[in-house]
Amino acid sequence: MAAQDAEDDAFPDPSEAWTAQDFTARLRRLRVWSGLTYRQVEKRSGLQGMPLPYSTIATALQRDTLPREEFVAVFVRACGVDPAPWLTARRRLAVAEAEAVAPAWPAEAPPAYGAPPRPAQLPPDAGDFSGREVPVRELTRLLVRGEARTIAISAIAGMAGVGKTTLAVHVGHAVEDAFPDGRLYVDLRGYDAPLDPADVLARFLRALGVDGQKIPDTVDERAAVYRSLLAARRLLVVLDNAADETQVRPLLPGTPSCAVLLTSRRRLAGLEGVYQLDLDVFDAEPAVELLARIAGADRVAAEPEAALEIAVLCGGLPLAVRICGARLRTRPHWRLTDLTRRLRDERSRLDELAVGDLAVRAGLSLSHAGLDADAQRLFRLLGLLDAPDFASWTADALLDLAPGRAERHLDQLLDARLLDVLSGEGSAVRYRFHDLVRVYARELAEGQDDEPDRRAALTRAFGGWLALAEQAHIRLFGGDYAVLHGSAPRRPPPLELCDDPLTWYESERLSLLATIGQAARLEMDELCWDLACSLWAVFETLAHHDEWRTTAETALTVTRRAGNRRGEAFVLTGLAHLDVARQRYAHAEEILGSAIRIFEEVDEEHGRALCLTMTAYIDHMHGRYDRALPRYEEALAGLRRAGDHGAVIICLRCISQIHLELARPDLARPYLDAARELLGGAAGDRSHPQLLYQLGQFHLARRELEEAEQVFTRLAEIADEIRDPQGGAAALCGLGEILLHRGEFARARALLDESLTAARGAGERLLGARILTVLGRCHAGEGDHERAAAVLDEAAEICAEIRTPLWQGRALDALGTVLRAGGDIDAARDAWTRARALFAAAGSPEAADVTARLDDLPGRT
Structure with missing residues (x-):
């Protein structure tokens, strides 16, 4: 009896336990060694209510099998001992327990029959695999690294059809030698009918040699046996098409001798220590290469432009390219242009992207089916937009929700890989569809949503862009000035988006252009012309003349078609404004005449x-x-x-x-x-920098150089703040002219050169000519008459081209002065004569000054 007491009081070494019963007995003796009662241990461990088959620790320890890991950890810790050695001993015994369940493979058994099963469940590798060299190299390196202390898990995420399974299977075959004990594979059917992890474990255990009748009942028990069987093996587990972390966790091995490669349409961020690879669509070159491998290199080489168009119409989606290649391969009489003609029709494109059991629509439909009803509706409505990308407020507008309420639906679309994040943070985040996903979303919308509902949703979204464009104009112009508006409804999104109107415009530029075009096609004439005209201030500030003309011509077409005379007249006004900005005065006069007649007709x-x-x-x-x-x-x-x-x-x-x-x-x-x-x-002043320039010119005219310098310096600061290249160039020109008056020619020339570069970059020809005129005077001041003459001649030529006779006369007047100083009397007389004629026609008093200079020339006849 004393010997037994001594044994109970001694610290029980878990490493000496060789059976489950012995391990449990040592746990009981650990409680005795700690001096605690079972109730005290239970209270300290916080195990009350733990899901055990017994209600107390004392009765829990009466089980014949090994206690669960979490039970051992908290029990040992409650006894005041480090649980690590106990958990190590428990895992060792679990392996032995699993081996007792699994069949015994005697060493002398023939390899063909008695050796442990070596599962080889991977599907066949794609013989035409291409275009993924970088991810293959990276995944291979991660999976076969020998120094890993934890299990290597690589997860491939991406949209339906991007080639996740193809990549995983290819890599699985590539690393075969690194996993001599086999490769397990299962399609978890995450977006169809997700498999139960318990069923997958049963399948894996049978593949590993466990008698089906001896497979445990619960998922935890199956996972324990599974991990025990893999503990001493080098084996790769490929889990394809996973739904979520809950489905995956029971299927992960427990030791670093194994590795896992899994695929999912969403990022499984809840799994710890996972290398995440986001698989994107192909660029044009690898897409064409895949097409050539499937359809035939000669056919693709014979029609390279058509092959490229196929890649573009497929959006680089590998599944779509593969389908196109297969269709061409089975139709040798087709030219590639026959297929491009079929694919160009967006309404039937998804019908064309199907062959055999492969179909782009099928994969997208599974992703769509996993969404809740509101997210499905948002998906459909977003597909109606022509805008290539959009901000979150657009989703609020489409669903008619308060700001920010649609974000959880956007998150669902992101998780399902039906939507991508383009860029930005916070309210500046932008989203986009893959082209084929957009086609599918629009297809669903046109099939499930009534036309009035679709139009109402688009009207709300377009109204958001209109409200923001209006705010951009107000912020740039200092108010809602010099613009007319129509009756299209506005839907103000968060207006802080327009705190920096030029940055906002740059992010929304393509979407705004697309929306104007879509509004025209939908005969939304009021919205179309109002949105186009509200952007003129931005177009002018950034010198985006092409966008200005394109949007105005689109609006002009739709207003004329609708008989919208007021809208037509103001769009004509905008086109004339653009011509004036580009110094095309004759055409502008003609357009303005038409606009004035219409405005008089409608009493505007x-x-x-x-x-x-x-x-x-x-x-x-x-x-x-x-x-x-x-x-x-x-x-x-x-x-x-x-x-x-x-x-x-x-x-x-x-x-x-x-x-x-x-x-x-x-x-x-x-x-x-x-x-x-x-x-x-x-x-x-910030709202009208042109007025500052005028004030600076006033002070220059009065030779008030210090006052002029203050004004032009302020103008330069404002132009920099609002990113106004024309204002910046004008300010530098004014400062250069001040230095010219002060005789500081070198400094003046440096500023004028910088000013000229800015003006030319902004497409400002008249301002450029005016700068050249001042620069010519600066060269003359430095004594470089030849350079001065060349610069002034260029200024006069530009003014003649854009029909600004007054400034042409000033350039010629300065040219005459330079030529006279250089001794070329005849050339000076010619320049001054032309200048005087221009001034006289304009009624400018400068004509008399030039006449006086002509009278002073020697040898006058």
């Missing part, structure tokens, strides 16, 4: 006044001051009645410019003061 005074302002500006550029000033005054009255303060400011500025050019700064000053007062003084 505001639009007519805006057209008159531009007509006066063209007269101004042509030096027709006698026509420009009364037109400006007439426009000014109309704009004041319309309450368009921003356009009033423009008109006042232009009138002051005429007076400055006619050397009447005293008459210019009241208009400048009125404009700045309306704008709000210096606080409003």
Whole structure:
């Protein structure tokens, strides 16, 4: 009895346990050694309510089988001991227990019959596998690394049809030598009818040689036997098409001798220590290579352009390319162009992308079926958009939800790999569809949603883009000025998106262009012209003239088709505005005449006044001051009645410019003061940088160089803040002219060169010519008459091309001065004669100054 007590008091070494009963007995003796009662151990361990077949630790330890790992860990820890040696001993015994369940393979048994089974369950490798060299290399390296202390798990995620299974099977065959004990494979059917992990484990255990009648009942017990059997083996487990982490976890081996390769359409972020590989679609080159491997290299080489078009129409999706290759291979009489013709029709494209048991639509339908009803509806409605990408507010608008409420539905689409994240963070995140996914989504929408519901959803989304474009105009222009609007409904999304309107535009540019085109096709004429016109301020600021013209011409077509005369007139106004920005004055005059007649017809005074302002500006550029000033005054009255303060400011500025050019700064000053007062003084300078430029010119005309320098410096700062290249170039030109007046020619030339580069980059030909004129004077000041003459000649030529005679005359006047200084009297006389004619036609007092210079020339006849 004393000997027994001594044995109970001694610390029980778990490493000496050789049976489950002995291990359990040592656990009981550990409790005695700790000096705790069973109830105390239970209380310290917190095991009350633990899902055990018995209610107390004491009775739990009466089981004949090994206690569960989690039970051992908390029990030993409650006794005040490190559980690690006990868990090691338990796992060793679990292996022995599993081997007792599995058949015995005597060493002397013939390999063909008595050796342990070596499962080889992988499907055959694709003989035409191509295009995945980098992921194959990386996955192979990770799976066969010998130094790993934990099990190597590589997960391949991606949309349906991207080639996850093909890649996994190929890699599984490539690493065969690294796993001499076999390769297990199962299609978990995650997006169809997901397999129960218990059933998969039963399948694996039978493949590993366990008698079906001896397979345990529960998933935990099956997993324990499975891991025990794999504990001493080098074996690869390929789990294809997994639904989620819950399905996968019981199927993971427990020791680093094995490795796992799994695929899923979603990222299984809940699995620890997993190497995640996101598989994307093919670029054009590997897609064409795959097509050639399947359909035949000669056929593809004979029609390379058609092969490339097939790759593009398939969106680089390997399954789609594979289907196209298979169809071509079984139809040797087809040319590749026969297939491209079939694929171009978006409505039947998915019908064409099917052959045998392969179909793109089938894979997408499984992903779609796993969504809840709201996410399915969002998927369909998003497919209606022509926009290539979109922000989350678009989903809110389509579903008619409050801001942010659609994000959980977007998350479902992301998890199902029916949607991709393009870029950005927070509210700037953008999403996009793969082209074929979009086709499928639109197909579902047109089949399941009524046309009025589809149109209403699109109207809400388009209204969001319209509201944001309107805000961008307001922020760039300092108010909702110099623009007309239509009756299309707005749906304001989070307006902080437009805090930086140019950044917002850059992110939405392609979507905005697509939306204008889609609105035109849907005959939404009011929305189409309003959205196009609301973007003019952005187009002008960034010198995006091509987008400006394309969207305006689209809007013009749809307004004319709809008989929308007011919309048509304002779109014509915008096209004229673009021509003016590009110095195409003759065409602009013609368009403005049409727009004014329509505005008069529909009694739209505001639009007519805006057209008159531009007509006066063209007269101004042509030096027709006698026509420009009364037109400006007439426009000014109309704009004041319309309450368009921003356009009033423009008109006042232009009138002051005429007076400055006619050397009447005293008459210019009241208009400048009125404009700045309306704008709000210096606080409003950021909204109208052109007015600052005009003020700088006023000070230059009065030789108030310090005041001019302050103004142009402020203009340069504002232009940099709002990313206005024209304003920046004008500011640098003004600062360069100040330095020229001060005789600092080298510094002036450096600024003028920088200014000229900026103006040319912005496509500003008139500003460029004006800068060249100042630069020519700078070269002359440095004594480089030859260079000065070349620069001034270029300026005069540009002004002649864009029909701005006043500035052409100024360039020629400066050229005459340079030629006279260089001793070329005849050339100087010619330049001054031409300049005088231009000034005289414009009614400019500069004609008299040039006449005086001509009279002073020697040898005058």
